[in-house]
Amino acid sequence: MFYKVEHETRGKTIMKYYPTSLSQALIHTALNQHEKRNIQVGDKRRTTVRLEPEFWNMFNDIAETEKVTYKELCAVIEDRKDKNMSLSSAIRVFVAAYLRAVAAESMEKQSDPDMIG
Secondary structure (H helix, E strand, C coil), X not given: CEXXXXXXXXXXXXXXXXXXXXXXXXXXXXXXXXXXXEEEECCCXXXXXXXXXXXXXXXXXXXXHXXXXXXXXXXXXXXXXXXXXXHHHHHHHHHHHHHHHHHHHHHHHHHCCCCCC
């Protein structure tokens, strides 16, 4: 998960190790702290949602793309999630499913030159 770079300095061979993209992502994940947000879910209840900053960023990006607030999106997810699943987990699953759908749609567009949109 690291790549090695050797270079000469004053007649000595120095080796430095740099993280690959995968290890950089793992390091970033390990350093991430959960961010808590106290939100009102629809007209119902207030709850605290704990997500990693990257998930909050992606979730906000999705809400912006879909032209809704993140609170409105939370309400939709709350209404549709399994009763035994926390809202935080449901949001993570939603973000993953959304990104997978976007990636699949992009791959489909690339493979079909007649597709418009």
